[in-house]
Amino acid sequence: MAKLWAGRTDGTTDRIADDFNSSIRVDQRMYKEDITGSIAHARMLKRQGIIPASATDHIVAGLEGILKDLESGALEIDETAEDIHMFVEEVLTARIGDEGKMLHTARSRNDQVALDTRLYLLNQSKEIRQKILTFIEVLNTSAKTYKDTILPGYTHLQRAQPIMFGHHLLAYANMLVRDYDRLKDCEKRMAVSPIGACALAGTTYPTDRDYEASLLGLPSVSLNSLDAVSDRDFCLELLSACSILMMHLSRFSEELILWSSWEFGFIELSDAYTTGSSIMPQKKNPDMAELIRGKSGRVYGDLMSLLTTMKGLPLAYNKDMQEDKEPVFDAVDTVKMCLDVITPMIETMKVKQENMRSAAQRGFINATDLADYLVTKGMPFRQAYKISGALVARCIETNQILETLPLAEYKAVSDVFEDDLYQAVDLDQAANRRTSKGGTSAQSVDMQTEWFDQLISRLKEDNK
Numbered sequence: 441m442a443k444l445w446a447g448r449t450d451g452t453t454d455r456i457a458d459d460f461n462s463s464i465r466v467d468q469r470m471y472k473e474d475i476t477g478s479i480a481h482a483r484m485l486k487r488q489g490i491i492p493a494s495a496t497d498h499i500v501a502g503l504e505g506i507l508k509d510l511e512s513g514a515l516e517i518d519e520t521a522e523d524i525h526m527f528v529e530e531v532l533t534a535r536i537g538d539e540g541k542m543l544h545t546a547r548s549r550n551d552q553v554a555l556d557t558r559l560y561l562l563n564q565s566k567e568i569r570q571k572i573l574t575f576i577e578v579l580n581t582s583a584k585t586y587k588d589t590i591l592p593g594y595t596h597l598q599r600a601q602p603i604m605f606g607h608h609l610l611a612y613a614n615m616l617v618r619d620y621d622r623l624k625d626c627e628k629r630m631a632v633s634p635i636g637a638c639a640l641a642g643t644t645y646p647t648d649r650d651y652e653a654s655l656l657g658l659p660s661v662s663l664n665s666l667d668a669v670s671d672r673d674f675c676l677e678l679l680s681a682c683s684i685l686m687m688h689l690s691r692f693s694e695e696l697i698l699w700s701s702w703e704f705g706f707i708e709l710s711d712a713y714t715t716g717s718s719i720m721p722q723k724k725n726p727d728m729a730e731l732i733r734g735k736s737g738r739v740y741g742d743l744m745s746l747l748t749t750m751k752g753l754p755l756a757y758n759k760d761m762q763e764d765k766e767p768v769f770d771a772v773d774t775v776k777m778c779l780d781v782i783t784p785m786i787e788t789m790k791v792k793q794e795n796m797r798s799a800a801q802r803g804f805i806n807a808t809d810l811a812d813y814l815v816t817k818g819m820p821f822r823q824a825y826k827i828s829g830a831l832v833a834r835c836i837e838t839n840q841i842l843e844t845l846p847l848a849e850y851k852a853v854s855d856v857f858e859d860d861l862y863q864a865v866d867l868d869q870a871a872n873r874r875t876s877k878g879g880t881s882a883q884s885v886d887m888q889t890e891w892f893d894q895l896i897s898r899l900k901e902d903n904k
């Protein structure tokens with residue numbers, strides 16, 4: 441079939457080249473945005489007297505019909521079309537005749553594709569934010585349940601100090617709040633209308649770009665036509681936000697994998713989110729968590745792919761930029777799937793509080809508290825640190841723990857020690873003494889969950 445752009449050339453290209461050039465398999469998912477954008481464009485053209493009112497009415501009705509038929513399945517997308525923009529215009533013209541050809545006045549596919557992609561990604565970003573919010577809510581609810589569940593906190597994956605499991609969960613909730621904010625911030629720059637920039641230089645027609653943008657719910661328009669059609673920062677920003685989000689999900693997944701091992705035994709994932717082995721009957725594998733961890737690499741790859749595509753491109757539009765959609769769509773699809781899996785996985789996992797506690801009782805994670813105890817008795821911290829270290833060594837030698845090492849043994853090292861030292865090294869008391877703002881005490885976890893309660897209801901309100 442001769443191309444819409446036949447003119448300078450005869451419009452017949454090689455079949456393999458055609459297929460190579462086509463993006464419809466990727467961009468067909470933007471059909472709704474393409475049609476919405478075209479309806480707004482036709483209305484603007486009519487209002488400005490650029491095309492006759494009657495033609496606009498036929499165009500709008502035609503486009504609405506196409507949308508309806510695509511949604512019902514009555515109209516199928518022709519995968520031999522060059523892209524979704526060409527497809528919609530071709531069907532429109534086939535359905536309403538020559539008036540359909542007026543639609544592409546004062547625009548180009550260069551500004552059209554930029555608009556469609558922005559509209560599509562705005563919705564995707566909002567969807568991702570919704571999912572993040574649901575996840576935050578699950579974490580906050582769990583944090584309330586486990587606000588005083590002791591487990592060892594780690595540095596260098598070595599047992600370090602006692603913390604509350606609720607506190608640990610809320611660390612992730614904090615990361616997710618930043619992810620949420622980052623997306624919201626991307627959306628600000630995404631919601632700038634490029635339409636009306638046309639091919640690259642603007643147009644001689646008396647268009648009203650602000651009006652067209654307002655029909656689309658976009659609060660502002662781009663102020664430089666070259667930038668409008670060349671810019672893919674909004675894709676890159678979204679990809680960066682998705683990459684950071686995936687990094688968080690990957691770290692969380694890694695902990696779930698560790699925690700569900702025999703070696704840790706801190707949690708048990710629900711059967712719904714694990715698989716068995718085909719040969720080892722005892723196995724319960726955390727496949728979903730591993731996949732989330734693995735898919736973070738894929739999303740980073742999407743970011744790298746588009747950064748590399750954009751690098752060194754001269755202004756303005758270049759066909760290279762058609763390669764933008766595949767990675768960015770892959771990233772949003774992946775992120776949404778991962779959030780859909782990790783959220784219920786956390787919600788349904790069994791927390792083995794006893795195992796957490798017994799791990800906390802080994803590893804001398806109260807040694808800092810012992811040193812702090814000596815400091816409260818007036819000893820300089822460095823000296824206190826040394827004495828505590830010596831006592832830990834003594835315990836290891838004699839297979840004892842600080843909680844039950846006899847007072848006489850303490851006194852043998854320093855006569856500052858009194859009976860109250862046992863309160864200092866008590867795990868619950870040790871964790872609960874960390875009342876500094878943002879610390880691990882149950883009281884601090886309470887404050888944090890209260891803060892999250894307020895945040896969640898505010899964000900829910902914003903999203904209505």
Ligand code: ARG
Nearest residue numbers: 463467523549550553761762
């Ligand atoms: N399918 C193209 C893309 O996704 C649309 C823009 C094409 N413009 C052009 N002049 N060839 O980037």
